[in-house]
Amino acid sequence: MNTTPRAEEVEQRAEGVNLLRVPGVRALILWRGFPYVFQAVLLATLLVLIAVAWRRYTPPGVAQKLYAQTNLATLLIWGLWWPAMVWITVFLGRAWCMVCPLELVSNVSERIGRRFRLRQRPLHLWIASGAVIVVLYALIQFLVAGAEIRRVPAYTSLFLIGLLALAVLTGLLFRDRAFCRGFCPIGLLLSAYGRGGMLAVRAGSGEACRACTDKNCIRACNRYKADGRSCPSLLNPPVLNDNKECLLCGQCIKVCEPDNMRLLLRRPFSANDARDAAASWPMTLFVMTVSGFVLWELTTEWATAQKVFLAVPRWISQYVSAPSLSSHVTVFWATVVVPLLIWSFFGLLARLLGHNASLGALWRRLALPMAVIVAGGHIAKGLAKFVSWAGFLPYAFEDPSGFETAAAISGGLLQPPVPLLSKPFVAVVAAVIVAGALFLAMREARLANHGKTGFAMTAPLLLTTAVFLFLTIGWALPA
Ligand code: SF4
Ligand code: SF4
Ligand code: SF4
Known part of the structure; x- marks a missing residue:
């Protein structure tokens, strides 16, 4: 019996474990309801939190910080979700994006805009480079600390409504996941912190991709399907070699008929990823x-x-x-x-x-x-x-x-x-x-x-x- 592993197997082992070989994970990612059901549940939760925080101001005689800790919305969003999100991004990459409710909102509004034949523009390169995100992030820093958004539930609810409105507006006016690619205020943070994440979507054998004639993962005609889409972020899955912009949405995995895409669990900061010598x-x-x-x-x-x-x-x-x-x-x-x-x-x-x-x-x-x-x-x-x-x-x-x-x-x-x-x-x-x-x-x-x-x-x-x-x-x- 030949026990010497083939070169490709050795290479794949060094890259990490393919989670799609785990039956439960594979069934979950290939399920038609993934990630939509998770996103919808989180969107409902977000709406409940907006209602909980709506017009709730710090009562007289109570410290602002204490009230933020006791209100369910500010506690969950700023005290627990935000620190956990930073941890998850550093260790797992853009795993939050996998189930993010704002992506669902922009996805649905983009479809509505298309249905009503609105003129949806492609994203300008300078917007996709993150120029707007830097400004939005700086603005939010001023609002968060200057207007105490984190401490006053009423302001938190207005802030969340503003984010939802921005996701709807950009979805209506632009195409191809524009909110995530050019307007999400935490987009650069996710990209910067999530580069070394242990979860990564990567193509398997290069030979299989070269032999693949359909190229379903990049074909424009698949982009606007409900499920099993070519990459909605306009990435090129066969040659994906970093975590910067991949939202781990699993669409390229679903659409790849030769079953050549993998969901890898690797060491942090995998040496296989491409690195930019200079940032944008x-x-x-x-x-x-x-x-x-x-x-x-x-x-x-x-x-x-x-x-x-x-x-x-x-x-x-x-x-x-x-x-x-x-x-x-x-x-x-x-x-x-x-x-x-x-x-x-x-x-x-x-x-x-x-x-x-x-x-x-x-x-x-x-x-x-x-x-x-x-x-x-x-x-x-x-x-x-x-x-x-x-x-x-x-x-x-x-x-x-x-x-x-x-x-x-x-x-x-x-x-x-x-x-x-x-x-x-x-x-x-x-x-x-x-x-x-x-x-x-x-x-x-x-x-x-x-x-x-x-x-x-x-x-x-x-x-x-x-x-x-x-x-x-x-x-x-x-x-
Ligand atoms: S980029 Fe922003 S809006 Fe898009 S999925 Fe990630 S966190 Fe959500
Ligand atoms: S559909 Fe699959 S096999 Fe074909 S090019 Fe894309 S990743 Fe490669
Ligand atoms: S490369 Fe695949 S998982 Fe990543 S954003 Fe595109 S479709 Fe989603």
Whole structure:
């Protein structure tokens, strides 16, 4: 008996396990109701949460944060779903997109627009590059922190309605999954954080694709079918080699008659994926913005660090005697001024170390490895938030509006729930995550640059990790 595996088998084993070989998973992905039924259930849940949060403002005498923790909508969306989504994206890639209700909304509105013969345009390349998403993401940062969207349920419900309206509008006016490709405010985050995800859709044998005459996975006539479609995101499944834009929707798997598509479970940051040596400008600006935001988020768990980080914006707000502008000044500081200062310092450092490329070129080369460290900081902060908010869940199910719970806790009649894990333990786990992220970021930089990184590239990664580590270790200090 010949026990030597064929070269193709060895190659496929190194790429990971094909989950479609698991009967339950295969049946699920090939089911006509997938992913629509899951998306519809999540859409119904979203509508219920919008209703729960509708016109619910913080009651007098109750802290905004406490009310956000007790209202079911703000608790589920900001306290639990958002941190979990960041974790899921970093570890599994764009798995959330697989079942996202907004994709269903834009899909249905696109079909309605086609039915009514609206003139639906293809997405301009500059929109598909993420230029609008950067602006939307920045705008949302201002709204989230400046208008306290996360803390006031009524604003959260308006925000969600706005997202649904944007998905409908872009679905009506554009074609080919335009909302996901050019307008979803978290599209760049999913693309940046999900690159190393363990779930990936990839073609199997290249020979099978070359021999395939139908090419159903890319044929335009299959694109607008209800199910078993050619890639609705206009990707080319036979040569797909990264996770940037694939939503894991499974349509190419369903439509491939030779059964040559695979749903792989691989090691994180698979070496088989293609890497860009330089990020696009929208992605670079996104990583810069989010690096400042995550730095700010990490300080929020350590009062002294937060005081230092916010000293300048607080001084400015006092100096111009405009306390109402304080939160907007803070967001501008964290997401614009601090990133510009830090990334300019990285440029200066690179120059001192003999790196001759322009500042823009350095930023673009640095963005994707840096995104790994930023994602590490983000999931560390997400863990801290999740463990301190999750204990409110039983109360929120009993009293979804949160009015009575918040009033009882504020009045001392009810004890707030204790965090699921102690702060020192969370600090240690967070530090391990950030250190692990550095290892992966260095590897990403090496793989993207064919082994030639240099100290000008690695110094910013080391410095950012050192600051993140310092902050996470500080969480363990007594308040
Ligand atoms: S890109 Fe945005 S809207 Fe589209 S599926 Fe992913 S999360 Fe949902
Ligand atoms: S339909 Fe399947 S076999 Fe044909 S080109 Fe697409 S992925 Fe390859
Ligand atoms: S490549 Fe396949 S799984 Fe990915 S978005 Fe296109 S159809 Fe969906």
